[in-house]
Amino acid sequence: EVQLLESGGGLVQPGGSLRLSCAASGFTFSNYAMSWVRQAPGKGLEWVSDISGSGRTTYYADSVKGRFTISRDNSKNTLYFQMNSLRAEDTAVYYCAKDRYLDSSSGAFDIWGQGTMVSVSS
Amino acid sequence: DIQMTQSPSSLSASVGDRVTVTCQASQDISDYLNWYQQKPGKAPKLLIYDASNLETGVPSRFSGSGSGTDFTFTISSLQPEDIATYYCQQYDNIPYTFGQGTKLEI
Numbered sequence A: 001e002v003q004l005l006e007s008g009g010g011l012v013q014p015g016g017s018l019r020l021s022c023a024a025s026g027f028t029f030s031n032y033a034m035s036w037v038r039q040a041p042g043k044g045l046e047w048v049s050d051i052s053g054s055g056r057t058t059y060y061a062d063s064v065k066g067r068f069t070i071s072r073d074n075s076k077n078t079l080y081f082q083m084n085s086l087r088a089e090d091t092a093v094y095y096c097a098k099d100r101y102l103d104s105s106s107g108a109f110d111i112w113g114q115g116t117m118v119s120v121s122s
Numbered sequence B: 001d002i003q004m005t006q007s008p009s010s011l012s013a014s015v016g017d018r019v020t021v022t023c024q025a026s027q028d029i030s031d032y033l034n035w036y037q038q039k040p041g042k043a044p045k046l047l048i049y050d051a052s053n054l055e056t057g058v059p060s061r062f063s064g065s066g067s068g069t070d071f072t073f074t075i076s077s078l079q080p081e082d083i084a085t086y087y088c089q090q091y092d093n094i095p096y097t098f099g100q101g102t103k104l105e106i
Helices: none
Strands: A003-007 A010-012 A018-025 A034-039 A045-051 A058-060 A068-073 A078-083 A092-099 A109-112 A116-120 B004-007 B010-012 B019-025 B033-038 B045-049 B062-067 B070-075 B084-090 B102-105
Touching: A003 A092, A003 A109, A018 A034, A018 A092, A018 A116, A034 A068, A034 A078, A034 A109, A045 A068, A045 A092, A045 B084, A058 A068, A078 A092, A109 B045, B004 B084, B019 B033, B019 B084, B033 B062, B045 B062, B070 B084
Parallel strands: A010 A116, B010 B102
Antiparallel strands: A003 A018, A018 A078, A034 A045, A034 A092, A045 A058, A068 A078, A092 A109, A092 A116, B004 B019, B019 B070, B033 B045, B033 B084, B062 B070, B084 B102
């Protein structure tokens, strides 16, 4: 079964840091681009970052560029999201999502994790 | 950034009804459009990709159409388990952007 399992969320003070992880199983992880998509409480979906299957190419939304870093360890089938300089507006459920297409950062997401909540508050 | 405008933002319908949601892109995105279903407290689920292709395992009462800037999502006969919020999403350009969602109620 194809599965994504996020972890690492929690409560952090403004200006703090957090690292999210997403453990993948049931597919050849290195063959697929992966993304992080977030959803603020009661709000819609916002794509925030994407990484190619090899890890060599990354993309970011302007709202997180320079503060957040996406990475992956294909030997561990795990996606990461290092979040620094956190702000109140970063409060959201963070989902990792698998690209639908092989060897492509298409932006079509066919498998999603269950999400991990990040709360930024003093 | 490409803006995605969905309408309506909420919709009340009865079991068996035909339900239609529209999504308009601020520029031509060809057919690079997905539709997702999100139930409360759950992750989104891909229903339609490339504007009109049904994802594997998704019931055939769901369908999508359109290209360019104007797209339509249809449920041919609404079922109780279809209660959810539906989002369109363009993947023609980064940043990938979503519509604001359509909350469907029975």
